[in-house]
Amino acid sequence: MLLFKMLGEYLLLMFETFKRPDKGPVFRRQLMIEFVGLGIDSFGIVVIVSLFTGAIVAIQTAYNIDSPFIPLTMVGYTTRQTVILEFSPTIISLVLAGKVGSRIASEIGTMRVSEQIDALRVMGINPPNYLILPKITASMLFNPVLITVSIVLGITGGWLACVVTGLVTSEDYILGIRAWFEPFTLTYAMIKTVTFAFIISSVSGYLGFNVKGGSVDVGRASTQAVVYSSILIIIFDLILTQLLLV
Amino acid sequence: MIDVKNISKIYGDNVVLNDVSTSFEQGKTNLIIGQSGSGKTVFMKCCIGLTQPDKGSISFNNREFSSLNEKKKKDIRKEMGVLFQGGALFDSFSVEQNVMFPLNMFTTMSLEEKKERVNFCLKRVNLKNVNNLLPSEISGGMMKRVAIARAISNSPQYLFCDEPNSGLDPKTAEVIDALISEITEEYNMTTVINTHDMNSVLQIGQKISYLYNGQLWWEGDKNTILDTDNPELRDFVFSTELTRRIKQPSA
Numbered sequence: 001m002l003l004f005k006m007l008g009e010y011l012l013l014m015f016e017t018f019k020r021p022d023k024g025p026v027f028r029r030q031l032m033i034e035f036v037g038l039g040i041d042s043f044g045i046v047v048i049v050s051l052f053t054g055a056i057v058a059i060q061t062a063y064n065i066d067s068p069f070i071p072l073t074m075v076g077y078t079t080r081q082t083v084i085l086e087f088s089p090t091i092i093s094l095v096l097a098g099k100v101g102s103r104i105a106s107e108i109g110t111m112r113v114s115e116q117i118d119a120l121r122v123m124g125i126n127p128p129n130y131l132i133l134p135k136i137t138a139s140m141l142f143n144p145v146l147i148t149v150s151i152v153l154g155i156t157g158g159w160l161a162c163v164v165t166g167l168v169t170s171e172d173y174i175l176g177i178r179a180w181f182e183p184f185t186l187t188y189a190m191i192k193t194v195t196f197a198f199i200i201s202s203v204s205g206y207l208g209f210n211v212k213g214g215s216v217d218v219g220r221a222s223t224q225a226v227v228y229s230s231i232l233i234i235i236f237d238l239i240l241t242q243l244l245l246v
Numbered sequence: 247m248i249d250v251k252n253i254s255k256i257y258g259d260n261v262v263l264n265d266v267s268t269s270f271e272q273g274k275t276n277l278i279i280g281q282s283g284s285g286k287t288v289f290m291k292c293c294i295g296l297t298q299p300d301k302g303s304i305s306f307n308n309r310e311f312s313s314l315n316e317k318k319k320k321d322i323r324k325e326m327g328v329l330f331q332g333g334a335l336f337d338s339f340s341v342e343q344n345v346m347f348p349l350n351m352f353t354t355m356s357l358e359e360k361k362e363r364v365n366f367c368l369k370r371v372n373l374k375n376v377n378n379l380l381p382s383e384i385s386g387g388m389m390k391r392v393a394i395a396r397a398i399s400n401s402p403q404y405l406f407c408d409e410p411n412s413g414l415d416p417k418t419a420e421v422i423d424a425l426i427s428e429i430t431e432e433y434n435m436t437t438v439i440n441t442h443d444m445n446s447v448l449q450i451g452q453k454i455s456y457l458y459n460g461q462l463w464w465e466g467d468k469n470t471i472l473d474t475d476n477p478e479l480r481d482f483v484f485s486t487e488l489t490r491r492i493k494q495p496s497a
Binding site for chain 1: 323
């Protein structure tokens, strides 16, 4: 029953959120603020995680290739496929669920408990539209940029690891990442990214918006935002993979 | 003029408001008093449309408000200013941006006109050189004054204040009370204040409504409240040492 109640509340909130903003210039200014807060501020963690994980994938692949019949170009190929298909869109989205999701839930939750959301409503402003819509829009527009950067850096990290450790030559690695490239894999990655961005921002917004109580409840909403977003990301990862790749 | 007719609000088995009817006149400072849990906050939330009463109606200058949908409430809400208990300032905005916020949302003023209006409102609440400070960088009393400046920036017809003196020292509380009272007369607003501060009651209470267990128990003004023979109200009014001494100056 609780699940249905939450789903109903979430859908009603989204109905209020996706309305035309009261003032275009105010919405655009909020959107710019969110681009910085949710997007640009996430570059650091995306860069670090992508470089290192790309390197780890390349080393593990090289380590697992025992047979002389498997060419070492497979290291580049496998790293590219892993990074584009799963690592960048899903793992980075899970990382962003932790960073961005908790930020959204705690920011909106704090506004709820300190009556700032009530203040917006009595001024005649639609609070979900003013607070959540710019966050969803910014996430859905900017996360593809972050994931594109992550893909490039993941593959670069793999190349760096191969060259530094000497497991695979630079030529073999580059040959591998250029082999059997299917452009649809990028479309698939972007579809996942945009879906996950919507899940992270809307679920976290919903949990923050419905905080009741005080600082402990804000903390709880923040944790729930990360947990629920992560679970939904994994579930939708499976659904989208089944729909798009099989 | 705000007319409240027979409003009731029930949460589960708890009757929070029971058939409350009253009216608040324009240009007057109207106080709602009562003990904690008497229904003051729910009453005010009903008035500003944050809570929907189960029964009854609230109208602003003969315009029915409580039964309207959110979209239609918006027009009347633009005429309201609300001062929340904690100020409810937007903590990521500077003082200037906070006061400018209603102007950004509801007016077509130029930036220069908006800044002029913000400075006028801040000056009216006796604040200077705070435009660029964040709410976290100013004192509690200043926060309340900024919240008042924000509430009046769009020239509202109705001002609602939820316990404006909570957490303030008596001197600052007196300043805030005087400020609200002055602004009410100056702009001919209908002001409704929730409070349980007897100093406020005796200083600015032009009309006082006493809520007891969700019911309107007594109505009067600051000149008649000390002479009341209503036992529950007497109990409330003379519950502090200060008011007891007023009652028996020789004691």
